[in-house]
Amino acid sequence: MPELPEVETIRRTLLPKLTGATILSGEVLHEKMVLGITAEEFLKRVSGRKITDLQRRGKYLLLELSAGTVIGIHLRMTGQLTVEAADEPPAKATYFRLFLDDGTELRFRDQRKFGKVFLFEKGKPPASLRKLGPEPLSPEFSAAAFKKRLAQRKLAVKKALLNQEIVAGIGNIYADEALFEAGIHPARAVNSLTDTEIDALFQAVIKVLSAAIESRGTTFRDYRDGEGRSGAYQNKLKVYGQKGRPCPKCGSLIAKMNFGGRGTHFCPLCQI
Ligand SMILES: [Zn+2]
Numbered sequence: 001m002p003e004l005p006e007v008e009t010i011r012r013t014l015l016p017k018l019t020g021a022t023i024l025s026g027e028v029l030h031e032k033m034v035l036g037i038t039a040e041e042f043l044k045r046v047s048g049r050k051i052t053d054l055q056r057r058g059k060y061l062l063l064e065l066s067a068g069t070v071i072g073i074h075l076r077m078t079g080q081l082t083v084e085a086a087d088e089p090p091a092k093a094t095y096f097r098l099f100l101d102d103g104t105e106l107r108f109r110d111q112r113k114f115g116k117v118f119l120f121e122k123g124k125p126p127a128s129l130r131k132l133g134p135e136p137l138s139p140e141f142s143a144a145a146f147k148k149r150l151a152q153r154k155l156a157v158k159k160a161l162l163n164q165e166i167v168a169g170i171g172n173i174y175a176d177e178a179l180f181e182a183g184i185h186p187a188r189a190v191n192s193l194t195d196t197e198i199d200a201l202f203q204a205v206i207k208v209l210s211a212a213i214e215s216r217g218t219t220f221r222d223y224r225d226g227e228g229r230s231g232a233y234q235n236k237l238k239v240y241g242q243k244g245r246p247c248p249k250c251g252s253l254i255a256k257m258n259f260g261g262r263g264t265h266f267c268p269l270c271q272i
Contacts, residue, residue, distance in 0.1 A: 002075045004136065004169030005212035006223050006231065007059050010081055013226030014106075015054045017083040018063070021100040022050045030095035033108070035118040045119055046071060046098065057125075058132045058168030068122040072129065073108070078222040079115035082107050111222065132168040136205050137213075141167065143202045150190045150198060157193065157201070158186035159260055167205065173218055173240045176265045178204040180239040185271040186264050211236065239265040 002010070025047050028039035037045075049065035056062065061081065063071040075081065084090075086105050090097065096108035096117060108115060120126055133149065134141040149166045160166050161175040170178070179186050181204035184197055193201070217223055217231030220241065224230060234241070238248050243256040247267040255268050 001059075001077050001171050002079070002217070002223050003059060003171035003174050004056075004209055005174070005215075005233065006217035006225075007056055007061060007075065007169070008213050009217045009231065010075075010226045011054055011056045011061055013229075014061075014081065014083060017104065017226065018051045018054055018100075018106065020051065021102050021104070023047055023065070024099045024101055026096070026098040028096050030110075030113055033096055033110070033113070033115060033117055035116050037119065042117070042119060045069065051100075057129055057135070058164055059171070060129060064122065070120050070122050070125075072116075072118045072120060072126070074116045074128075075110075076112075076114035076116065078111040080109040080222065080224050080228075082109070082224070082226055082228050131165050133164060133166045134168065136167050136169060136209055141206075143199055146202045147195070147198050150193070153190040155190055156186065156260070157184055157188045157190050158262075158264060160190050161205070162262075169209070170205065172262050172264075173237070174205075174208050174212065176240045177208045177212075177238060180265075180267060180271060181208055183270050183272075186259055186266055239267060241265065 023046050026043045028034060031039050034042045046065060049069060051063060052066055053064040061073040083104050083106055086103050090107055091109050093111050094107050094109045098106040134145060150160060153160060158175050158179060161170050182200040184201060212218060212233045215231060215233035215236060216225055218233040219230035220234060239254050242254045242265060245254050247254055247270060250269050252267060252269040254265055256263055256265050
């Protein structure tokens, strides 16, 4: 599933291609992708609007249109978002297209059909966006704020990192990587962490996410950026997907356990 670094990479690759273009019309081949209104109503409301910006919040992309309308896009499991020439045939599983006035199309391809699009008026985001925690790479994400959000919670630290209301944008890959970086076992209860450990985790989250953006995200299977290219951070992962390989810090073998339904990777020696 694309997490913050992948969604941010998509945003950066699509921004220059989309800004300034006008949406002429579109096509929705999987009606359930559109939340709240019919696909027909959705296309009616975006047609004729100019794209003014592409923002990101957590794992959501926010395509801003003239007159204050925003298209929210959630790629979920297998969603891919690209801009392609209109005369290029769409790839299989392309269920959503917006036809632009410069001869290109914004295409949303989604093998598993879990992806969603929705409309809202700028300044009036739906609950799914309102309840998101701070952006981990923005100034609003401070060690003090992180500590406060974690305070008194009994849940396991990995679950806390995956909770989008505590901090936005982290999924399975970067939760495992950040916990390794901080030397914290994924199953530790949040209320057992020392201040030093929370500080280390705070730094680790920022470090891991920034490095992953620099490498344009992690591609295991489906993730592609806005130009259809794979990321490169899969070559730099230290624990995620590395079961049985030597830990880069101590050399013991990386372990994998099932934790809350998610495959969780860690070093049994470095993360106690
Ligand atoms: Zn180790």
